[in-house]
Amino acid sequence: MNKPLRRASIFSLLLVLSLLAWATYVQLARGDSLRDNSHNSRVAISQYAGPLGDILAGGKPITGSASTDGDLKYKRTYTDGKLWAPVTGYASQSYGSTQLEALDRQVLDGSDSRLKNPLEAVTRERSKPGDVITTINPAVQKAAYEGLGNKTGAAVALDPTTGAVLGLASTPSYDPGSFAGSSTKDQKAWLALQKDEKQPMLNRALRQTYPPGSTFKVLVAAAALENGLYSSVDEPTKSPDPYRLPGTVTDMHNENRSAPCENATIRTALEYSCNTVFAKMAVDLGQSKVAAQAEKLGFDDSKLDIPVRAAKSLYPSGMNDSQTALSGMGQFDVTATPLQMAMVSSAIANDGKLMTPYEVDRTTDGSASALDRNQGKTYGEAMSKHTASELQSAMGTVVDEGTGTNAKIPGVTVGGKTGTAQHGENNSANPYAWFISYADAGNGHKVAVAVVVEDSDAARADISGGGLAGPIAKSMMKAALADTGS
Template identity: 40%
Template structure:
């Protein structure tokens, strides 16, 4: 009789220990992950019961929480929602959150460790908890200029302050109105999310930093930088520039835009950039080699899976294990080379800043509800992308692009603009993407910008980076310089 009882007691004890262990694991070790899980509806309900901190641009709140007469207590509202959708993202009971609403959630809800003493004070005084304000680096005039320039076209604009890395504009089209996802009807919010998720152009995924494209001829800046950094080339060094370049071990050829000539069988490196000579840069890429181009790409920020602004940035790609034919195409930003608009703004920004690339960032300051500063972003170097001598040479070469080359549409009276056009081939049968990246003033840069208009925008197959993207960049530069 004792033996069965002992066995039963042992089994009961084991089950009790397993139950306690499981409960402890869930309630203690998994507590944080469960609380932050976007599927945890109770967490969202609790968050909606407190005033979420505002997101601010140019001193004005672009996302706020307002009291409402329903069980949730507060509802998120967005002023100029479409204009800032790539910045704020959305905050929704049914669909969780995105962009800054996700990346800065702990600050906005007041749960951050940096706000510990604020929470203690509120507890002791009986004050209702409030989240912190997240003040962005966005310059509203630049943001509006970028949005106006893109209009109904699909694309993106990113503007950076070269000396600091501050993001001055972050515009993705098509955008969306986050207010339609912030409603307290879960069925309505879910239906709106499904509609946006299936909409043409995927508006919920910002093209600025979460999408990547063939950069086309804007990548020639990277190839030119690698050439100058090698020590074997100067701006006036002649490079081969045939009307057509036959790719090694193939019958395929690379030609120049419109089937034209770059000015002879050889042109200077500066003239090759000014005229965006495909054959010259394809030949140059094969001479420099895969490793040199990849290393230079990495110094500009390519192949970094961990970059965040604080939202995660899609990794820009320079491929590996290339034969000479593919290397030639990669050197002009085609084949499997992929870059986000933010990445190409970083390339221009590094050149503008004397070769030093600063880490891009979107959050300037976080302030508690009593306006005390919780945290402030200090500019940090990302890399020394090129030497100051190379940056100076590239600057003058890019000035040539705007003054007398393919980027004339970016010229601004009284301001020297340095830029580079790009027209990137996409899938067969689709118009090319139109690119432009630039900075100004060339002698004392205040802004670096990258623009992409998908599939040529309004001009379709007739589009070039100089015709479509350069005027948008010019407008953004003018807005920054006027501020």
């Protein structure tokens, strides 16, 4: 063999060996990632080769599957899709999946190894898909969704004793079934949702943050009691009215100029929602103590998964005293999700113990056998039992005699706090209306709720937390306690 031919042969051999090495690497080292890549058409073909498992609420499926004529033999269907979209997310042949549809995809499409019997493990046949059992109470969910109606907003209900999410609504909503397939009609539905300025696909309950306004005052009150600034909600505070913001020539007044806010007790200050009291209280505490209390209740947690990840609620740092004062009334750069404010109310209702929110009770093998089960987990001791008891009493006064009377439920102990948060440059836009609350039926059954109305058709002068958000919270609490005979 002459030299040029020998060199060509050696070069060809090296190419073959390199190709074999690369193929081996791809199969062994990158096989799993390539199989799971969303751009791999085989993934979608496998996922939709048979009916998907179901997501259930109240023991009934809120999802289903329908046969198609294409390579993807089945597509996802939804019952009352707009009602349940904030819980399920979507599963689309063309656009992937989100929320529970994505996080529990392997259970729902049968690819989870826990679903395989020994024969299926050898033959690699598709297993019978499993189901996802949520904690959502359908009556609470319906009350939240119908209460929000045409308004833009969100509502969350929690079981304070376990952390179970009982309701999770966001409006405007969308029908995930409208683009579950791969037809031209599905594509048009998807594009229309992407262009919709009202952002119906935004999960406002979990992923949108708002200034919490006066609902944040209960957190500042908790910090004051926890740090010994005041011993009870009935001790007079040191609060001038008006209150001059530190380092400025600006005097802060209260919305109701005739309210008894000067040196008011925490109970009275919550009842009349006195800005001056809580602005001064935040400055007296200092931002570090308010921040510590906020963190105990879930603020600044960037990894809160229920299992869908919630956006981080923020109590800012690096503020001067006047900014700290504004933060005391839930303004400046304080932001919170509706889930976060439901957690605040939940900790108070649960005697100071905050449970980690969760919306999946268990996943199953499609029958009665559970693959895993959520037993509930303590997030932390957010405050002492004494502090929680004091705040329960003061929030009860808000509902019985103050701005939250729209949330009263006969025969049930209800506590709440209204909030109207400024919005837009120089407060030019309509404010956000908030209401956080808890209800205790007295038989071990409790519920904690947060509602925010971002936009409605109400006149600006008629926008209030008690007027817009309070009745929604009341309907959710009544639905949650309905099976207790209350």
